[in-house]
Amino acid sequence: MNIYYFWNNEQLELKKIFENSLESHSYLNLKPIRLETKISTSNFGTNDFRKIITEKIHKIVYHILPNNINNQFIVSDIDIQVFKSFQHILKKYTDVDIVFQKENNNMMINTGFMLIKYTPITLELFKETLGILHSTPTHKFINEQNIIQQLVHLEKYKDLKIGIFPNEIWAFSNQPLPNVKNLILHHANCTIPSKNETSLEKKLKQLKLIKQMVDKESSNDNSHIYIEKGF
Numbered sequence: 001m002n003i004y005y006f007w008n009n010e011q012l013e014l015k016k017i018f019e020n021s022l023e024s025h026s027y028l029n030l031k032p033i034r035l036e037t038k039i040s041t042s043n044f045g046t047n048d049f050r051k052i053i054t055e056k057i058h059k060i061v062y063h064i065l066p067n068n069i070n071n072q073f074i075v076s077d078i079d080i081q082v083f084k085s086f087q088h089i090l091k092k093y094t095d096v097d098i099v100f101q102k103e104n105n106n107m108m109i110n111t112g113f114m115l116i117k118y119t120p121i122t123l124e125l126f127k128e129t130l131g132i133l134h135s136t137p138t139h140k141f142i143n144e145q146n147i148i149q150q151l152v153h154l155e156k157y158k159d160l161k162i163g164i165f166p167n168e169i170w171a172f173s174n175q176p177l178p179n180v181k182n183l184i185l186h187h188a189n190c191t192i193p194s195k196n197e198t199s200l201e202k203k204l205k206q207l208k209l210i211k212q213m214v215d216k217e218s219s220n221d222n223s224h225i226y227i228e229k230g231f
Helices: 009-020 047-068 087-093 120-135 144-151 199-215
Strands: 002-007 029-034 072-076 080-082 098-103 105-117 162-164 169-171 185-187
Touching: 002 009, 002 047, 009 029, 009 080, 009 199, 047 072, 047 105, 047 120, 047 144, 080 199, 098 169, 105 144, 105 162, 105 169, 105 185, 120 144, 185 199
Parallel strands: 002 029, 002 072, 098 162, 169 185
Antiparallel strands: 072 105, 080 185, 098 105
């Protein structure tokens, strides 16, 4: 299965962590895509951040989807590390159009790690998402996750078959942390920059912490905890 992920020069360390974590996953064909947009920062919420996500959706619509007709594929953010095989989980969603990570609860989605099937309705979903990104005034914050969250509940997408990955394919925004012994994947999101730390610095810090917890095979006493959102 193809797994597409986007990167720029600022994200080389994240790219290395991501790719290293997938070295033993022979069922995946790694498809890195270098971002062409010139930016000064990848910090969450900035205009440059919006340029990045707009380019990502553009490439999904005009490059990735057309090259995967009748196939499923994965689109992943770069701030992710994988600990165990998830091939068996992918097989559960062969009849689903798009599968998201959980975001806070079952009613919200996270678009950082998606399993997508090429269908006319998924193509339309991403085309409309791209159109909204282009038409929204630049001073107004918006991202593809918020757009898709709203679109999938519209009547026009009522036939879209949606799945949600289990907690073990985990985004940091979906607290609490599952039992680390069962953790398959960690998405280091919720990294709004602060006065002293960039989004990138917070992501690297979060990735290191979760990796240490997994490596130490944390006991049940501390494996179902809320981690302080200081990232």
